[in-house]
Amino acid sequence: MENKQLQKSLGAAAALSTVVGMVIGGGVFFKPQAVYTLTGGAPGLGMLMWVLAGIITIAAGLTAAEVSAAIPKTGGMMVYIEEIYGKKLGFLTGWMQSVLFFPATIAALAVMFGQQSAGLLGNESLSMPIALGIILLISVLNTLGSKTSGLIQTISTVGKLLPLILIMIFGFIKGQGNNPIVQPMVAEGISPMGVIGQLLVAILFAYDGWINVGALAGEMKDPGKDLPKAIVGGLSLVMAVYVVINLAYLWVLPADQLAQYSSPASAVAEQLFGPMGGKFITVGILISVFGALNGYLLTGPRIVYTLGEQKNLPAALGKLSKNGVPTNATFTMAILSCLYALSGQFNLLTDLAVFAVWAFYTLTFIGVIKLRKDQPNLHRPYKVPLYPIVPIIAIAAGVFVVVNQLFLSGITNTMIALGGLVITLIGLPVYSYMNKNKEEAKKAA
Template sequence: MSKELQKNLGFAAAISTVVGLVIGSGVFFKPQAIYTATNGAPGLGIIAWIIGGLITIAGGLTATEVSAAIPKTGGMMIYIEEIYGKRYGFLTGWMQTVLFFPGTIAAVAVIFAQQASELLGSTSDNMKMVLPIALGIILLTAFLNTVGSSFGGYIQTIATLGKLVPLVLIIIFGFVKGNSTSIFNPMVGQGVNSVTTLGHVLIATLFAYDGWINVGAIAGEMKNPGKDLPKAIVGGLSLVMAVYLAINIAYLWVAPASELAKVTSPAALVATKIFGQIGGKLISAGILISVFGTLNGYLLTGPRIPYALTKDGLIPGSKILSKVNKGSSPYNAIWLVAILSCIYALTGQFNLLSDLTIFAVWVFYVLTFIGVIILRKKKPDLARPYKVPGYPVIPIIAILGGAFVVINQLITSPMISLGGIIITIIGLPIYTYMSKRNS
């Protein structure tokens, strides 16, 4: 017999989930993609970290209004349904279930495996271990989260504290021991188009910043979501942006952008330069803890989406996916997301998977930002424990920033974008079929 999810998550679990979901693989590994796109120039990369942070904070301030007003399990899917209707709400949940969460988990698992292989020696034999490690860490994390949601929240809190250690050490000793290489000059390398490249590097930084909205997926399991959810999102994002700027300047303080563009893990390179081989390996181990925290965060929140879809029987296998164990964990939904993640991980492509998922999810983020304005007009009397400051300027900034990233990705990477669109649109005939069958 299925049980209802219990309200047993507090503010500490919420803010650690925000920070844990956001600070993970991106800040340690995405500088390589960023400085490759800029052709080894640092300036536009740092600008992108700043712009990406501002867009994310504007988005967080905007979407938090909806999160607090509609504190139900399901997160963005529920917001879209409330604003645009059940069909579009289902499409949001479908995209998150079959693309965003498993694709992101796969990307994080792949980069975890690559870092672990390099830590073991980075020989050709060790690189063959990437796929088994990636699949293994997905399955292990899924198992841990089936123990129960409160246990998953506990893991998240510990992993978040653990991940701050390499960040703090690199920031402090990077500035102390670095030689102050150029931070903003040149802006881009030769033959680089600044506008289209900005779109590319923003996709990379937004992946590093992503995860903030997904804490809304556990709103229905929070003790006091109206009070704790806005503080967790806004406070967590402000902390993340400050840390990201500091550590990326510290990277450049130690190694030029042209060198960071040539290695899989810029953070490990910088750590080795600062602390030597042994110290670098210890920092790399800390980075693995950070990446594990991100992986756990996504597997904590992601399965709550297909679980929410089972309420109306709109997703195939609803009876199976709706089952909850004694630990208040939707265990079958967790295994669904984990299996899909393993399939995506077979590509072994970190940047391709992350670009695919960020494009897809930002389409719906923009719809959520627009929805705040729509909801203000349609339901002015709706109880809003939190209202976005600077309305409507902040929502407009979020909308324009997100629209630029989505449109630029459509133009510059049409195949990746088309793949995301096709996977998402498949949800429409499934919705039609399941709706007719249920009625």
């Protein structure tokens, strides 16, 4: 949305509910499996990390919002980084989002959608066809215009809130509550320090979406006062929901059992409401995942489209269809997402996405400090509170996530991180080649 269309109508309450809606997605239903697998089936450290990841997310949201408010241009993080560090790094951000973050996230959600749908239908062999089919279906829906996307988002919001509310209420009413919650921290033979980084990466996926919060600044009546309230309030509420839902899971099933289910929420629902009730909750979860997929397939292609329009990617990607939709960019992202989905690995894909995007989030956090030095007179309708403490917390967390994945989390995670790094860095020769073509086209003209 361009700024000229934005009306300054959002108060703190409306912004807060928008924050909650943007962040709660599919991760809260599926990530407990990865969390309790990493802790060896022990609950303590997992529960602690849901809180720590929430605090990190609040620091990240408060920090990045200063850049968003100071650079109120369409394009998100790609535009912020270009403004702070220059065109090459700006392109690399857009490239990473276009070929790695968005496709890997879409693929991960589609894989989970396929697995859960196949489970409901009682035919596991349908998992991959459904995963690929749902990506293509939502891509087609997104080429029909924005009204369709808006309707999907409304329905999916109800879809995600219903399972959460029902599990939270009935988990505590009907659950036994005799499973361990805070002890042991990890199972015997597992080093807490050895798995903290992997736990953070797993859980941060469930908190992702906060980067879009700063974009609300242009629509707020008083961003300086209300944006921090919306970020702290909204993300604290998300953290509370995540902690309470995980408590409700543990109230019903012990952590070592939750580690065995790809959808712990569905397993808990079946325990609470019986097989039919469990299926009903799974349908709600599927609607939520459908909405999250729609959100990513709506926003991701806009970045591909912008890069095409700038002729930093093939110009065909920067063209709109008759109804004003970036159809070429949408189907390009869909094809990439399908290729990632063929791996069938939800946790691997989310780890890849989180590692890649947090490297650039960290650059954004550093950018807040750099902008304050380079452009002290820049109009800042909102300033990060407790500067520079909050940005330093966000930067330290970002550096820890990146370094941990690259060097400290075992060979598998190192290989995932290096794969992400290589895919990102391929953007450099692409940028040089496309720039060379642009220069030659200018000379020819």
